[in-house]
Amino acid sequence: MKRILCCIMLLAITPVAFSQDYILLPGEFFLSKGQSLNVGLLISNKLENPKEDKYESAKVTKFTILEDGKKADLKAGAAEGAKPVLLRPMAYSGLALLAMERSPQAYDFEKTEFLEHLEQEGLSDLHKKAETMGQPEFREKYTSYMKALVMVDKASGGIYGEKLGQELEILLLQNPYKMKYGDDMIAQVLFQGKPLSKARVGVQTKGLNGSVFEANYTSDIEGKIYFKLNRSGKWVIRMIYLRPATTDKTADFESWRSSYSFGFKEGL
Numbered sequence: 001m002k003r004i005l006c007c008i009m010l011l012a013i014t015p016v017a018f019s020q021d022y023i024l025l026p027g028e029f030f031l032s033k034g035q036s037l038n039v040g041l042l043i044s045n046k047l048e049n050p051k052e053d054k055y056e057s058a059k060v061t062k063f064t065i066l067e068d069g070k071k072a073d074l075k076a077g078a079a080e081g082a083k084p085v086l087l088r089p090m091a092y093s094g095l096a097l098l099a100m101e102r103s104p105q106a107y108d109f110e111k112t113e114f115l116e117h118l119e120q121e122g123l124s125d126l127h128k129k130a131e132t133m134g135q136p137e138f139r140e141k142y143t144s145y146m147k148a149l150v151m152v153d154k155a156s157g158g159i160y161g162e163k164l165g166q167e168l169e170i171l172l173l174q175n176p177y178k179m180k181y182g183d184d185m186i187a188q189v190l191f192q193g194k195p196l197s198k199a200r201v202g203v204q205t206k207g208l209n210g211s212v213f214e215a216n217y218t219s220d221i222e223g224k225i226y227f228k229l230n231r232s233g234k235w236v237i238r239m240i241y242l243r244p245a246t247t248d249k250t251a252d253f254e255s256w257r258s259s260y261s262f263g264f265k266e267g268l
Helices: 109-122 124-132
Strands: 023-028 035-041 050-055 060-067 070-073 086-089 094-102 105-110 137-152 168-172 182-189 200-207 212-218 222-230 233-244 253-264
Touching: 023 094, 023 137, 023 233, 035 060, 060 105, 105 109, 124 200, 137 168, 168 233, 168 253, 182 233, 182 253, 200 222
Parallel strands: 137 253
Antiparallel strands: 023 035, 035 050, 035 086, 060 070, 060 094, 094 137, 105 137, 168 182, 182 222, 200 212, 200 233, 233 253
């Protein structure tokens, strides 16, 4: 298929231990009305043995849920230090979209560490640039954006593709809870509201048996990637956009990280 061939897929097998990717991961993606939704905040670039973080209000700028056509602020009622970060009865049937935005954080790398970071993220041009720079350390300032989509009783609603205005944003262009096994799924990445082309986007699946699978794709001119829903389990789309710092003179590089989690069940 032409649109599948336009994506370049690379297998990624080595995690970046120092990469601070954040993922909102519900304990269960398929719920019933009245059932409590619990959501963990994971620190990892893989779904294999991730670390769960606690809720820290000072580091969270936005925490919302969109359900039944209304957006609610979760930040005001979130408990400091809570783990999981959310435990909430679901009052409405249909899709619900959770979103979190964290305030910018800084991370200091030794040069060899930073070069490995760039290499494992597939950022070859930046790797060449950093390699020629004489400094022994690099500071990266990063901002994290997360989404998680759950289904309560039924797969109704179009909020799976809702634009929330995140600076680096992943959109689903189809409802995964209405898809069949083997269907092609389309996602789109936006930076500052515009399609981001030639971006390396990872798609991970944690199967029902706990096995983790990952493939990387390159977005096309419209910022889109195409992949098949070929396993039941928890799915995460994640990406990083990194460039030399232009807005903060205290950092050498700045990055934006985004993740979007959802569930898929064969024969739903």
